Amino acid sequence: VIRYIAKRLLQAIPLLLGIITITFFIIRLAPGDPMDIYLEPTRQRQVDPEVIELIRKKYGLDQPVYVQYVKWVANVTRGDLGESYRHRRPVRAMLAEAIPYTLQLTVLALLLDALVGITLGIVSAVKQYSRLDKTVTIGSLIVYAIPGFWLALMLVLLFSVQLGWFPTSQTRSMDYEFLSLGGKILDRLWHLVLPVFVMGVASAAGTARYMRNRLLEVLNEEYVVAARARGFSERTVIVKHAVRNALIPIITIYGLSLPFLLGGATIIESIFAWPGMGRLTVEAVGGRDYPIIMATTMMAATLTVLGNLIADVAYAAVDPRVSLEAKPRAP
Amino acid sequence: MAVPNAEAVKPDAWDLDYLMFLPLATQNERGELEGRLARSWEHSPDHREYTYHLRTDVRWDDGVPVTAHDVKFTLDLLSHPDAATGYRFESPTVLDDSTIVIRSADGPGYLDDIVYYPRHLLEELDPKRFWQWDFWTHPVGDGPYRFVRYVPQTMMEFEANPAYYGAKPRIARVILTFVGEAGAAELTALLSGDADIARADLSQLPQIASDPRFRIYHKVGPGARAIYWKCDHPLFRDPGVRRALTLALDRRELLQLLNLPGDLPVTDGVFTDRQFRRREWPEPLPYDPEQARVLLDAAGWVDRDGDGIREKAGRPYRFTASVGNGFGMPQLAVYVQAQLRRVGVQMEIQLLEGSVMWGKLRAGDFEAWMYIHQSGSLRRDFGKGNPIGYRNDGVFDLIDRLTATADPHEKDRLYARLTEIFRTDPPFTRLVSGSTTWFVHRRVQGLSTPFRSAPDTYMGDLWVEPR
Numbered sequence: 112v113i114r115y116i117a118k119r120l121l122q123a124i125p126l127l128l129g130i131i132t133i134t135f136f137i138i139r140l141a142p143g144d145p146m147d148i149y150l151e152p153t154r155q156r157q158v159d160p161e162v163i164e165l166i167r168k169k170y171g172l173d174q175p176v177y178v179q180y181v182k183w184v185a186n187v188t189r190g191d192l193g194e195s196y197r198h199r200r201p202v203r204a205m206l207a208e209a210i211p212y213t214l215q216l217t218v219l220a221l222l223l224d225a226l227v228g229i230t231l232g233i234v235s236a237v238k239q240y241s242r243l244d245k246t247v248t249i250g251s252l253i254v255y256a257i258p259g260f261w262l263a264l265m266l267v268l269l270f271s272v273q274l275g276w277f278p279t280s281q282t283r284s285m286d287y288e289f290l291s292l293g294g295k296i297l298d299r300l301w302h303l304v305l306p307v308f309v310m311g312v313a314s315a316a317g318t319a320r321y322m323r324n325r326l327l328e329v330l331n332e333e334y335v336v337a338a339r340a341r342g343f344s345e346r347t348v349i350v351k352h353a354v355r356n357a358l359i360p361i362i363t364i365y366g367l368s369l370p371f372l373l374g375g376a377t378i379i380e381s382i383f384a385w386p387g388m389g390r391l392t393v394e395a396v397g398g399r400d401y402p403i404i405m406a407t408t409m410m411a412a413t414l415t416v417l418g419n420l421i422a423d424v425a426y427a428a429v430d431p432r433v434s435l436e437a438k439p440r441a442p
Numbered sequence: 443m444a445v446p447n448a449e450a451v452k453p454d455a456w457d458l459d460y461l462m463f464l465p466l467a468t469q470n471e472r473g474e475l476e477g478r479l480a481r482s483w484e485h486s487p488d489h490r491e492y493t494y495h496l497r498t499d500v501r502w503d504d505g506v507p508v509t510a511h512d513v514k515f516t517l518d519l520l521s522h523p524d525a526a527t528g529y530r531f532e533s534p535t536v537l538d539d540s541t542i543v544i545r546s547a548d549g550p551g552y553l554d555d556i557v558y559y560p561r562h563l564l565e566e567l568d569p570k571r572f573w574q575w576d577f578w579t580h581p582v583g584d585g586p587y588r589f590v591r592y593v594p595q596t597m598m599e600f601e602a603n604p605a606y607y608g609a610k611p612r613i614a615r616v617i618l619t620f621v622g623e624a625g626a627a628e629l630t631a632l633l634s635g636d637a638d639i640a641r642a643d644l645s646q647l648p649q650i651a652s653d654p655r656f657r658i659y660h661k662v663g664p665g666a667r668a669i670y671w672k673c674d675h676p677l678f679r680d681p682g683v684r685r686a687l688t689l690a691l692d693r694r695e696l697l698q699l700l701n702l703p704g705d706l707p708v709t710d711g712v713f714t715d716r717q718f719r720r721r722e723w724p725e726p727l728p729y730d731p732e733q734a735r736v737l738l739d740a741a742g743w744v745d746r747d748g749d750g751i752r753e754k755a756g757r758p759y760r761f762t763a764s765v766g767n768g769f770g771m772p773q774l775a776v777y778v779q780a781q782l783r784r785v786g787v788q789m790e791i792q793l794l795e796g797s798v799m800w801g802k803l804r805a806g807d808f809e810a811w812m813y814i815h816q817s818g819s820l821r822r823d824f825g826k827g828n829p830i831g832y833r834n835d836g837v838f839d840l841i842d843r844l845t846a847t848a849d850p851h852e853k854d855r856l857y858a859r860l861t862e863i864f865r866t867d868p869p870f871t872r873l874v875s876g877s878t879t880w881f882v883h884r885r886v887q888g889l890s891t892p893f894r895s896a897p898d899t900y901m902g903d904l905w906v907e908p909r
Contacts, residue, residue: 147800161530200573
């Protein structure tokens, strides 16, 4: 297994290099100049074009693109992700601030997704064609079809603006620092309810559909029929034999969720003023903030590769039919 | 007050630094200078040199007196290449602790938009890390408010400064709540009562206008939402045609359609901030679609096939306007399109984000460019080698003279002469004044459109009525 992982990681290096190289040149080919932040109409004072050129020089943007690329790669290998043009802060520090916020959101959303989605999928499959199954099916289709941003805005209008039950945005209350430890935890959870619900429930609807279909397939497999014939209770058959096997492809899906865990949800983070990776990326793209765009792209690419690898390894671990080792050829 | 993030208090686009820091002087509603940190001043005959006599009763929040050395330190710091602020000033001369001479080659040296920072706390810090200094999240100032606390990613709190040299602010505490750059979070913060003040987009006007809890204020300046014509393009080469397109636009109707107050100034031409504050607004070309049709006919653009679009030599009068996103430009473009259609001109809309818009302008890669006109960018927009293909030697000469003078009176005169030329040979058309809209809870008092509309600038003068 270790040899397999090492081999896959080695294979990933040229892939990642290819991705970041293409990204580097594509974003520079896109129209727009990062120095245009100095022309924004909201600025009080016109900036002298000569001063803009000096700033351009400071960031190395006056050099040919291939020189910028070589310098960027050299800096990245030293762990230097550069400085944001817009925020004028080290990108590494900005990522270090944003990632924990995104993780709070995405990990909880993923847990909610798994808990609700898998449970509803199982119930729906076991009670196939029942009223409960039909309700879950229609409900999940409706939720799946609702755009996340719309659902978020409607929930904010209802639960925050009208009822005042939850905060409209942000990660904590203004009096946060004066709360006890328990109060602080509750306060953070209180701020997480709406964004986590929107993200978790929307994806749980998809998971429920997938789980239901997969479980129905498994329930018709011979080994399940055999288990029933051997006299196991229906509960044992479903939980120990069917569900465990039906979960195998779900593992792949969750493995591929790794980029989402750190990449964040752009729209939801913007709506809830959540200072995570998604919002950071959106603002960077709008402002042609190349260092942030490159860092977030590189991170997403790395996590996608790692996610694939984890999914493959986990798949092999739970499914004895899958082997990571090369099998000897038949004579 | 809802703001994008903690960077709102840094020396950049926002006026929130007025909460904590003092400028030397500010312009009042009549365009006159009023002293703040400066007690009095005099200037050289050519206005290139201003000598300021500072107040001696102003102290930083830590008790250290504010002196001319702080002013010099700040201007040098903001001009430091490593700080990358975008500012560049001549290094001033300190005559004594309360007297400083500021020289400026290209304009009045009163710098009313610059606030000053404490030298004794910052001079040892590295300008390369200027934007990362802890000072910006834990500032020490000399203005009407002083810093209380900062909660990362959440808020910053200020209280009325008891040691402030002026009248104590009537609002005891001001909290900036950080809601990011997206507009939706600002609006929901306002609607839910989490904020009393939010800066918002024009598209949100109808919703707030119908809500009795809020008032709307518009910050208006000499800049405007405008449409630039590509003057060397066959469709716009004729000044008479450009004039006709301006006459075809009903700017009062545009205000109404955008839900903006009808008493916002409708003007044409260019003017200084001082002229604007004095209400020396040039008369606009009137809305006169009949005259527009006459001019277009005279230029040979006639609707011969009856399809509602004018043609000349078989070519229809159809062009694409590159329209910037934000500032209500997309909605405005649709209304302009409808108004031009009435005189037989077809405008297509190409919606682009701000960064792309500036690239288009620089490259001259457009037929019509619809975004924000900034009054300080005359040389770039209409001077020699301008990207819009505008050629007028009289205008080039006036812009050269504008660059050469620092005398505000002379600048006013030159701007007025430019406006005269632009009446017959317009390179652009002003559509709607104003750039910033504020939604403010009714209980917050002391603001008015158009000159005292920005809560970030006038926070120290506002008051709150009990709920």
